[in-house]
Amino acid sequence: MRMPNVRNFALFGVFVLLMILIAGCSGQKQPESVAMSREQGVWDSVKAKQWDKFKEVLHPDYVGVYADGCRSAAQEVTATQGVNIQSIQIEEARIAQEGQTTEVVSYRAIVKGSASGQEFSGAYNMLSIWVRVNSGWKMIAHSEAAVP
Numbered sequence: 001m002r003m004p005n006v007r008n009f010a011l012f013g014v015f016v017l018l019m020i021l022i023a024g025c026s027g028q029k030q031p032e033s034v035a036m037s038r039e040q041g042v043w044d045s046v047k048a049k050q051w052d053k054f055k056e057v058l059h060p061d062y063v064g065v066y067a068d069g070c071r072s073a074a075q076e077v078t079a080t081q082g083v084n085i086q087s088i089q090i091e092e093a094r095i096a097q098e099g100q101t102t103e104v105v106s107y108r109a110i111v112k113g114s115a116s117g118q119e120f121s122g123a124y125n126m127l128s129i130w131v132r133v134n135s136g137w138k139m140i141a142h143s144e145a146a147v148p
Contacts, residue, residue, distance in 0.1 A: 035095045038137055039105050039128060047085040051077060059131060059138035066144065076142075085113040101132040108147065123147035 038057075045053040055077055064071035064079075071079060093107040105128045112121040129141040 035103050035105055035130070036090065036093050036107075038130065039093075039107070040090065042128075042139065043085065043088050043090075043109075046080055046083065047088070049081075051081060054080065057137075057139050059133070059140040061140060062138075063141050064143070065141070083113060083115045085111065087112045103130045103137075104128075105130065109144075 042054065042057055045051075045057075055073070058073040058076060060073060062073035062076060064076045087110075089110040091108045091110065093105065096104040096106075098104075105126075107126050109124050109126050110122070111124055114120060124144045124146055127141075127143045128139055130137050131140045132138075
């Protein structure tokens with residue numbers, strides 16, 4: 001009976017390890033900081049009233065879901081133009097990624113500002129869904145709810 005060659009086993013082991021590493025890298029998730037910087041960028045554009053930049057990140061099929069109803073992308077832009085954000089602090093962020101094309105971003109935001117002349121401040125639970133399209137990442141849905 002011929003004994004297996006130790007060198008062949010070692011080479012096979014290295015080959016398997018390389019395949020595992022290559023497979024892991026090809027499905028690598030985007031760092032959480034990248035997804036959150038995209039989300040923060042939306043708030044920065046609203047705070048700075050950069051409406052073209054804000055419109056650019058909204059997917060054509062965007063849906064905003066709020067206590068007063070649902071909004072399309074155009075309705076979202078119009079409604080948001082009446083908001084003045086003084087400050088926003090993002091906490092407790094979580095990212096769920098489905099493949100390489102969909103991200104669900106949830107977080108708590110401490111917001112201070114005004115809307116239609118009325119001051120508001122408080123904590124809000126936020127949820128955004130992002131999809132990757134040919135032109136980059138687009139927000140396809142967003143919802144917020146005041147923390148009681």
